[in-house]
Amino acid sequence: MDPTASLVQADRDHDDALSVVAHHAWDAIIDLTSEPGHARKAIRDLRAQAWLYVSSSSVYARNDVPARDESFETLLPLDNDHMADMSEYGAAKVACEEIYRGHSVAHTIIRPGLIGGHGDFTGRSGYYPWRFAHPTGDDVIVPDETFPVALIDVEDLGAWIIHCVEQQHYGTFNATGQTTTLSEVFELARAITDSPAQARTVCDEKLTQAGITPWMGPKSLPLWINHPDWRYIAPLDTTAARNHGLHTRPLKETLEAALMYEESRAHPRLAGLTDQEERDLREQL
Numbered sequence: 001m002d003p004t005a006s007l008v009q010a011d012r013d014h015d016d017a018l019s020v021v022a023h024h025a026w027d028a029i030i031d032l033t034s035e036p037g038h039a040r041k042a043i044r045d046l047r048a049q050a051w052l053y054v055s056s057s058s059v060y061a062r063n064d065v066p067a068r069d070e071s072f073e074t075l076l077p078l079d080n081d082h083m084a085d086m087s088e089y090g091a092a093k094v095a096c097e098e099i100y101r102g103h104s105v106a107h108t109i110i111r112p113g114l115i116g117g118h119g120d121f122t123g124r125s126g127y128y129p130w131r132f133a134h135p136t137g138d139d140v141i142v143p144d145e146t147f148p149v150a151l152i153d154v155e156d157l158g159a160w161i162i163h164c165v166e167q168q169h170y171g172t173f174n175a176t177g178q179t180t181t182l183s184e185v186f187e188l189a190r191a192i193t194d195s196p197a198q199a200r201t202v203c204d205e206k207l208t209q210a211g212i213t214p215w216m217g218p219k220s221l222p223l224w225i226n227h228p229d230w231r232y233i234a235p236l237d238t239t240a241a242r243n244h245g246l247h248t249r250p251l252k253e254t255l256e257a258a259l260m261y262e263e264s265r266a267h268p269r270l271a272g273l274t275d276q277e278e279r280d281l282r283e284q285l
Contacts (some may be wrong), residue, residue, distance in 0.1 A: 001067040001080040012038045028052060028165045036095040037081030043103045048173040052108040052165055057174065059111060063230045066148065068113070070172045077131035097172075108164050112155070113176030113236050114223075116151040118257040122210060124215075124222040125270025126153055126258035128189040133259065135197035136278045141285075142199045143207060143214075150176045150234040153254040160246045164244040170245045174236040175247045188252050192259065202285060212285050215271070222271040230250035 010017040012033065017042060033039055039053070047191040059071040077095035078088055100107050117127025123130075131140050142175075153177055160175065188197040204226040213220035224232060262269070272280060273281065 002103050009263075012041065015041070017163065018042065022250065025049075030054065030161060030165065031100070031122075031184050033096060033098075034089060034092050035082050036078060036092060036099060039096040039099040040081065043099065050106040050108070050162060050165065050168065050170075051095060051100050052110065053102050053109050054161065055111045056090065056093045057095050057111050057113045057148065057176070057233075057236055059094045060090075060099065063193060063233040065226060066232040066235050067237045068232075068235075070174055070240060101172075106168070106170055108170050109172040110157075110161060110164070110241075111155055111172070111236070112152055114151050114172070114234055115154050115157060116258055117155060117254045118151040119154060120259045120261060121270065122216060122260050122266070123262065123271040125254060126262040127186055127222050127269065127272035129193060129255045130262040131190045131272065131278075132186075132195040133263075134199055134275075135191040136275050137197070137282055138199045139200035139282075140186075140195075141221075141273070141278055141281055142186055143182065143212075143221045143226070144204060145181060145199070145222045148179055148181045148232055148235050149182055149185055149223050150179045150236065151251060151254055152176045153249050153257065155257075156183045156246070156283075160241070163245045167245065171240070173176055173241040173244065175241050175246060175256060176234070176236045176238055176239050176265035177254070179235040180251060185203055185223065185255070188255050189259075192252060192256050201219075202281075206285065211280055212273075212281070216264065219277050220271050220274060221273065 008020055010020055017166045022045045028047040028050040029046055031042055032054045059074045060068055062077050072096050074089050075091045077098050078091040083092045120126055157175055214225040216222055
């Protein structure tokens, strides 16, 4: 952490939360909120030469189309200041985008795809490297190897956000890694762990019958969704971002960083199978 930086904490659900920093005119403000009410208060209370909002690829109305660019149809904006639950996340992000887009010409909207690497508390980017490092048998149970995947390393995303502020890159940009498939994820996970276990692909139907949840949550297999409407949730067209300085590291490095975090994490991951769940699944197959 920069020793010259100051940490100021406030609860943005409180109406006057930003008063502690409202006295200063900022060069730039970077906001990550998912609550439209927070965004409205920010533009009401703060002054800045430029605004950067970190949105999400969840704003897009469909996930069955590969390589969506920034002009692709989005969800309708949430018409409330606060989300009722996470099902409104995408619509809330759209609403926040519109607030910032309407407030200042000097705005940047970044729509990250799936973020991985060190610190991924969900375990989505770290589960497969960790599982190959700690197999429960001769194989690791995995889903459809052809499922499209794209991950952006948190370090690359953070560096590019600062780059956009410093270079005054305004507009709307997708930000994710190069598109590949789960097959490469499994191959890299096995290689970086020098694991003797082989990937054992199980079809969608059998995983569903066994009660395996896609993407995230209890008893899940991450980076995969067993429905055609969600097949291209991860890939995005990032041409505009790369033309404005986005650089993404090899997937191998992101998986290595995620594994390092997994080996030292203090709390249970939010995706993947426990050892016993994988053993039980193997017995069912």
